[in-house]
Amino acid sequence: MEKQHFSYDNTIVRNFSYATLFWGVTGMLVGLIIALQLAFPALNFGIEYISFGRLRPLHTNAVIFAFVGNGIFAGVYYSLQRLLKARMYSDLLSKINFWGWQLIIVSAVISLPLGYTTSKEYAELEWPIDIAITIIWVVFGWNMFATILRRRERHLYVAVWFYIATFIAIAMLHLVNSFELPVSFMKSYSWYAGVQDALVQWWYGHNAVAFFLTTPYLGLMYYFIPKAANRPVYSYRLSIIHFWALIFLYIWAGPHHLLYTALPDWAQSLGTVFSIMLLAPSWGGMLNGLLTLRGAWDKVREDPTLKFMVVAVTAYGMATFEGPLLSLKNVNAISHFTDWTVAHVHVGGLGWNGFLTFGILYWMIPVLFRTKLYSTKLANLHFWIGTLGILFYALPMYWAGLTQSLMWKEFTAEGMLAYPNFMETVTQIKTMYALRSFGGLLYLTGAVIMVVNFIKTIRQGDFLANEEAEAPALSATYIPHSKDHWHRWIERKPVQMLVLSLIVVGIGGVIEIMPTFLVKSNIPTISSVKPYTPLELEGRDLYIREGCNNCHSQMVRPFRSETERYGEYSKAGEFVYDHPHLWGSKRTGPDLHRVGGKYPDSWHYAHMLDPETMSPGSIMPSYPWMIERKLDTSKTPEKISAMRTLGVPYPEGYETKALADLHKQSEKIRSGLKKAKIEAMKDAEILALIAYLQRLGTDIKSAPESEKK
């Protein structure tokens, strides 16, 4: 058969690799800063742009979408071309993919510290950026599918399947979760409210871990480990079973993030059952990766690339064993809202994603530059420092999480909370926070050593932009192994087109039916639950802007230890006007759902100005700017009308009266503060925040007994 000559595009791989390194170090640095802020709150410096609540989403977005995201693209663009024996379909699309993705990251780096956030975890970016993500993701998919159609290798290697699954699932998740109503440029409200918003959020959150941090990396594992070890995967058949079992199970496990909430019990149980089942394919894949190195352990001892990969796969095994464990209700009751979860995700993030990325880069960069790695010694140093970093990170966090949770739940013999003051449980684990930062510092140091090693490698190398290759063309007609199939006409190119058009149609259909579904379900089940006043609504938006939900939950679970500490447990009907929900997932500080009326306004005022005056030992940042700045009310009428569109029953024409009501309530709080000898600025932001905090969880107190259930 005639051989065709073509070349692989290495430039795009190189660019994505550089971006991976750059954003990796940046994202880890931001992580180190916020870790230090928890141990030493003075490091917030009273500057709004670098306060913990605003930097935390920047850290998560940077490491997930910038570091791992670019790592995915680098690895996929390298392996896909070689697996399909074809150059990427379009260099232009590759370039748009690259620059578009970097632009999205830059806009995140600017907008998150400025306080533009939707508050939804791992989907904090505001609506214009959401649209940009959709476009760039489609460009990536278009480029990938078109390359698949032009491939010179009939068989799609298992890695390619993992990439396809990644594309399809992320497209769907992003669209469903980002369904929001813009109020202005860079401000929107989630279309869903309360429980529903929480459910969509964690359906997304769980599957983002599944299809952004797991499936693409499994694809990379199945390509790069055999390449680096120069031996085939242990069992190719197992890898195929791994793929199909994993993608059919993963998507149903999301509800395990909402155990003990208002989510129906059957949905919680379903999530748990699927989470347990996930153990089988996860460990099948993990073992398949490790066993690939059977008989090659001597190579692992020598080669830092393989060392990184072995630890990565081991970390994957640990994280996927722990995941099902954490989705058991009785374990979750202890682990949820604590640093245990933080430890869990960092074993996955630092171990699995980080180390596999490093392993791939240590193998790929010398190949791209046709040279040897500058220093194996430095790479080994990176490996050991990085491994120590993971241990120093994870162990203190497990310890902190378990300690704090047990303290929260401890009762005295008299039946009182043993540690009624939340602060005691925080000061207890401060040392662990400091130790964790040290682990982060080690890990970051390792990454910097790697960058230096690569700079030296690149300097001594000779980059090959277009790598010549040759392969016979795919025969035009497929000769089936058995008899002729009826579907032969569709099985080549049209199949992928069919899949693509199904996605488009499906997404369109879902989006169309969504509003009718959702607005109807906003009918309150507790009659005393009323929409927020304009001032409270603005205060709520400030709460979102400052990222308070990163450290404070608004979900009192039905445990005696929680109802004793916080008050009545949270009911689904209380959140029907919450666009978006603010349940949170971590209690670095106490739950706030029942904080309304608990302290006087003056307490909140002083606490926001300097938390230590009200709670000595507090690690909360201070918020002086909220006291000095006037509340921006220019968008209040638009916000009211947007909320009405979403089904919140503000009376028709209320927009015109909203501002008057807002100023009235603001003045009332101000004069109240005056009585406590606090001279607050007129229309200061702090007044709106106080209004919101004092409203939280109070509506239900006036509800008739029958509705409280």
Next chain:
Amino acid sequence: MSVLYILIIASLLVAGIFLLAFIWAVRNGQYDDEYSPSVRILFDNKKSTEDKSEKTD
């Protein structure tokens, strides 16, 4: 909890797409050979003067 319907529909849609892809893969003969693809990826088709034996079935 009507949003559950949307999530279930969306999840089923994705699962349906994967199911179609699975049926296609099996019928297309993607999995007839469960060994050699794992070895073939180890060889990069670098341009060379040697004649490589390529499968042409």
